[in-house]
Amino acid sequence: MRADREWLVFALYLILLTVTWASSAEDAGSSGADVYIEFLWSKPEAGALARQETRSFVLGKKFNHQVCVAVLRSETPRQSMVLEAVDSRGEVVSRQSDESYSGKKRCYAARLPSWGVPGTWSYRVYLDGESTFTASRSVEVAMSLKAAKFNQPSPVPYVLGRPNYPEEASPQRFVGRLVWVMTVDAGGKVTHVEIEAAEGIGEEMKERALAAGYISRFPVDSRRPDAGIKYRRAMNFRPD
Template sequence: MASAADKSVYIEFLWDAQPPHSIARQQTIQFLTDGKHDHQVCVATDLADTDVHGLVLTVLDAAGQEVSSHTYPDYRGVKHCYSADLGKDGTLGLWTFRAKTGDGRAGESTIQVNARLEDSPLSKDPGTPYVVGRPNYDASIPPPEYLGSLEWDMKVNAQGKVTEVSVVTAEGVGLKLRDRAIAAGYISLFFPDRQRESKPLVWRRQLSFAPD
């Protein structure tokens, strides 16, 4: 996450809105225009509540045309997620999300946008997830203690759903985040692959933690 000294805006994409107090979230590299999911774009500039004079979030389609733009005058710097406005009739492909605060900080990030999963060029590599679950920050753990690692395996079926999660290693703060890692595993999503009918995919996820 960006610190107060940074000039940039951190941007993260989520497959769907998460309930309050969720212990894991669905980071994604893919959005769909079918309207079946509340895709989210999350932004952050500071670790603490800060007057950044509001936020403007603009979305450009694959042709570089603006499909939506929203102003959030009450944005206060800390991480906040908004529903991604994909507009109507934008050129599908790699889209750009641009965020700019009133105090001059800016950032941008790209994401694949398609009408259906099977239309995505990312589906040509079904062994790579389009949604990767990530453990949420545990505010009860003092920041200096956020040091360690976690590694877990996910068993994936032919439909792209995770059917089993097992923690391989947990060190330091990772020992306290095991439940979050398991939850993150189960909300990960992969493109369908019929070859998994005979042998499920096992995909390993590893995270290292260090204090900000």
């Protein structure tokens, strides 16, 4: 399943935002595996309806950032995985192994040591003891949330809630559309979420979209009107 998302920002009294975040892995290696790497602002609770997808982290353990890895299409069963964090200097600052990794999606603590250098980091995935990484993805890492560029006044969220797919739904059923609108106040809090459109599998995911809206995070911006501004997110579902 893949969601088509596109950012459109209109800076008027109301702002409508339709979002596309590339969620596929970057810099794929030569192993032939299609590896998905996802960054989460915090660790979701068991059974959560949505998760906090992000493109940014903060050094340290305060936010419990997560890196999730899944092998999407591979005929070869996986037996192990190594996840490596490389900071903006190009130095490996953390490395963790999972000797029971099967290829199914699993999330790990991002392990962002406070002595790492802020900037653009990358997370590399090595499968089954390979010496060359299979896939990698970059993420912006800040010294603190207050100092983060992504947390400066802006109409762009730094955490965008994403609905979790119903586990009981078969891949063939993932066809449809879901659109929701968030109202955001000057403090960056989502105060209201409403469903604008739901078709196909989207009809079954409305509650999940509401949850996704409320866990999104936006920078503080005193220029926002008292009534808040509106951000629109659309997701189109199709089986791969």
